[in-house]
Amino acid sequence: MDDDIPYLLLTPGPLTTSRTVRQAMQSDFSTWDVDYNDRVQFVRSELVRIATAQVASYTSVLMQGSGTFAVEATLGSVIPRGGKVLIVDNGAYGRRIVQIAARLEIDHAVLHLPETEVATADDVRAALAADDAITHVAIVHCETTTGMLNPVESIARVVKEFDRVFILDAMSSFGGMPIDVAALGIDYLIASSNKCIQGVPGFGFVIAHTPTFESTQGAARSLSLDLFDQWQAMEQGGGKWRYTSPTHVLLAFEQALRELAEEGGVSARHARYRENHRTLVDGMREIGFRTLLPDAVQAPIITSFESPTDPRYDFGAFYAALKARRFVIYPGKVSAADTFRIGNIGHVFPADMRDLLEQIATVSAEFFD
Ligand SMILES: *Cc1c(COP(=O)(O)O)cnc(C)c1O
Numbered sequence: 001m002d003d004d005i006p007y008l009l010l011t012p013g014p015l016t017t018s019r020t021v022r023q024a025m026q027s028d029f030s031t032w033d034v035d036y037n038d039r040v041q042f043v044r045s046e047l048v049r050i051a052t053a054q055v056a057s058y059t060s061v062l063m064q065g066s067g068t069f070a071v072e073a074t075l076g077s078v079i080p081r082g083g084k085v086l087i088v089d090n091g092a093y094g095r096r097i098v099q100i101a102a103r104l105e106i107d108h109a110v111l112h113l114p115e116t117e118v119a120t121a122d123d124v125r126a127a128l129a130a131d132d133a134i135t136h137v138a139i140v141h142c143e144t145t146t147g148m149l150n151p152v153e154s155i156a157r158v159v160k161e162f163d164r165v166f167i168l169d170a171m172s173s174f175g176g177m178p179i180d181v182a183a184l185g186i187d188y189l190i191a192s193s194n195k196c197i198q199g200v201p202g203f204g205f206v207i208a209h210t211p212t213f214e215s216t217q218g219a220a221r222s223l224s225l226d227l228f229d230q231w232q233a234m235e236q237g238g239g240k241w242r243y244t245s246p247t248h249v250l251l252a253f254e255q256a257l258r259e260l261a262e263e264g265g266v267s268a269r270h271a272r273y274r275e276n277h278r279t280l281v282d283g284m285r286e287i288g289f290r291t292l293l294p295d296a297v298q299a300p301i302i303t304s305f306e307s308p309t310d311p312r313y314d315f316g317a318f319y320a321a322l323k324a325r326r327f328v329i330y331p332g333k334v335s336a337a338d339t340f341r342i343g344n345i346g347h348v349f350p351a352d353m354r355d356l357l358e359q360i361a362t363v364s365a366e367f368f369d
Helices: 019-023 034-051 067-078 092-103 121-130 152-161 210-214 227-236 247-263 265-287 315-324 350-368
Strands: 058-064 084-089 107-112 136-140 165-169 188-192 203-209 302-306 339-343
Touching (some): 034 058, 034 203, 034 247, 058 067, 058 227, 067 188, 084 092, 092 107, 092 136, 092 165, 107 121, 136 152, 152 165, 247 265, 315 339
Parallel strands (some): 084 107, 084 136, 136 165, 165 188
Antiparallel strands (some): 058 203, 302 339
16 A cells, blocks of 8 residues: 555545556646647547447547536436436435436336346346337446446347447446447446546546437536537537536546556456455455355445444444554445445555455454454
């Protein structure tokens, strides 16, 4: 761990960044200047390059705010009036998409599943077959609530079979797991600056199928979250944002993208996250902890562990003891089970996981002996 940070964030984001990413924020740029706008354009094209080999059919647009702002901008901008979206809800982030649709008064159907159950292609096929009015399908890739991975490949095939527009919240997986938007027929992929690309928080982004996106002009229900207008400003202004852009965050993100390429791209990052995850889970099981999910549906992004049932266990005290040892973990978010979560993403390596396991073993021994 770098010695200029107080602790390692084992969280789903904001997460631990590299010192060089943090240092990239040490300059002030004008949003009107070509020096800055060129960097925006580099970031936009790099995002498309990471998302697919078929770069000519895709574009990207950045949006101020946290990831949810980008989800809300997408829902509110690309579903025309009279459209209807099928939303898969098997976790808090799926539920948030439902909340957005309800608040924006977008007609929607919900495919509701327990938080520990993945959506299947058959579930989605049945929902689409049952309702002709559905024009769009929205699903979360890695449900950060639990760390569960929805099988996006098989679901994407069904969405395309029915010729619906596909919106994927890949917030916590994009950059850390290989996804090819063209191969899967994803029309809108949404993620943010502070997850697997390993930047700092401040904006979200959408990778869009250009011909589909082009047809959405005038559909937005919000001024500041108008995704189409933001895209047009960036296209026509050579990287200009509408309204103040998070310049320092963008510089950090540009550096983070360079470091992703230096690491060997998404497949190398995925391999590191998987090793982090494997190291963590094997070690936790050895200490006596149990994972919430079976390994088959678990993404290597964040892992939910069942809280010990021993009455001497208390999450607050466990958290504080680990924080004092320079590791920050994450509370659980599952409604039906008492859990805590440990993230595998960020500028975090298997050696850090081994250090963490040693600390958890010590803290657990103090708790329960
Ligand atoms: C992080 C995350 C979001 C966005 O959350 P914000 O707190 O708004 O950044 C959305 N969906 C998923 C799956 C996420 O992991």
